[in-house]
Amino acid sequence: MSARILMAVVILGMHLTVHIWGRPLPQWVLVACVAYLVLTILVRTVAHPQGPGRPFDAQWLYTVGADLLFFVALQSLQSVGVNYTPLLALPVLMSAIMGTRALALGTAALVTLALLGQVVWSADLDRWGSTTDMAQAGLTGGGLLILALLTNQLAMRLAREEGSARRNRIEAQVQSLVNGMVIDAMDDGVLVVDTDYLVRTANPAARLMLGSDREVTPDQFVLDDNPAWVQLVHIARETFEDEPIDGIEITLHHEDRHSSRLQVRTQRTPTVGDSGRCLCVMFLQDLREMEAQLRTEKLAAMGRMSAAVAHEIRNPLAAISQANALLEEDLSAPGQLRLTAMVRQNADRLGHIVDDVLDIVRAQGQSEPFADHALDLDAAVAGFCAEWAAQHGAGSRLQVHLGLPEGDVAVQFAPEHLRRILVNLLDNAARYATRREAAIQVSTQAIRHGPVLLMVWSDGAPLEPSVRRHLFEPFFSSESRSSGLGLFICRELCERHGANMGYERTERIQRGSPVAGNEFFVSFRRAPGAYTTTFMDPAV
Structure with a gap:
């Protein structure tokens, strides 16, 4: 369509030049050139030609038909003395590109008849015209027929390739989207x-x-x-x-x-x-x-067995405790009272172990995480640490650094479960930390667009590699009087809330100098909408 506009401008300019500087032309020639230019511009801007391979429709009239009529008229009248025959290839090419093969060959045949008719019209009535003009018109028509056939085949092949490329591009885009979704998930x-x-x-x-x-x-x-x-x-x-x-x-x-x-x-x-x-x-x-997944799979069977064993132990243990209490009432000898006290202490220890095992089973039995609790972490940690410090007389031995933006960060966690985790970590820290100032440090930190961290640090001696490997496993403890279930239960509670728990050997500032210590951290999941863009001070 753009080529038609360019051709119309060239034809109009040529005729105007001849009209002004050469010999005057009939007015209808200039009017026809202007009308053809206006038509090509309208078709280019307003019309929407269809793709190749379509049967005959109205677009043939204002494209191929208009070109054919205009060029044949110029060639027949020879107003400027210029041979316009090459221009007749344009409507043939256009019909071959826009229409079917029959329409392309039909247009080429129509052009051939127009050329032969023009030769007959220009010849004298007494003779049929020269053999050279007839042969030239016939060769031109034959060439246009071959041109229409080849152009139509190329146009159809190009249309098929374009359609195939478009389909392949769509399939590639869909496949890319699917791959992206799979990889992202x-x-x-x-x-x-x-x-x-x-x-x-x-x-x-x-x-x-x-x-x-x-x-x-x-x-x-x-x-x-x-x-x-x-x-x-x-x-x-x-x-x-x-x-x-x-x-x-x-x-x-x-x-x-x-x-x-x-x-x-x-x-x-x-x-x-x-x-x-x-x-x-x-x-x-x-x-x-x-490791967490493997641990969960290995402990699933053990949890069911432990629950059954705990229930079986609870009844005879209650009987032992009750009988020991009755016996203690009738005894007065110091040696015998010491024996009953030992029975009572060990029975209480077994009772705590049974309770811990049942707590594990209850935590593992929850099918859904606790997602309804939006907890203000700093406020909860401050309260629990104050209670623990008052009960244990920690004084300056415990330091709490709370730096989360006030009211801006909330985590998904149950308060009572957080209390149990924090108390367990503080008890372990107090057991191995020194008596110096800031020997135990509790801090919070918000990772930008990431999790919220709670860290409990103590300046105790480094853990042995064998202890670190089994730190969160059940029934493993470096002390003989410990059940070995405290950290395991804490980690189970964290996982039920979508949080993670871990251990690292890190350094903290103590009395103005860095000191290496043991740090247990909990990575919490934020509550919906509780995201912040602030960074914590690296010194905290």
């Missing part, structure tokens, strides 16, 4: 890294494991930008230089959050094109979540 992290260590794709799980924030870190980033990711750079280099890695455990040490323990396996894509470049696909798995 995966619990495992996925990173796509090129040879320059540019991360082309990272799903939300991978960003969470890397500790990257979308508001700070762009969609594509370089692994060299963060010192915590240096191990991933080495893994990518080994994948490109040698072979894919089946599985390796690494630890990412972050500056503003707890370290991440990951299992990494890689795959290398085939070389793309002649550039020799390929991609490294990293699959990241959070070892803490894997």
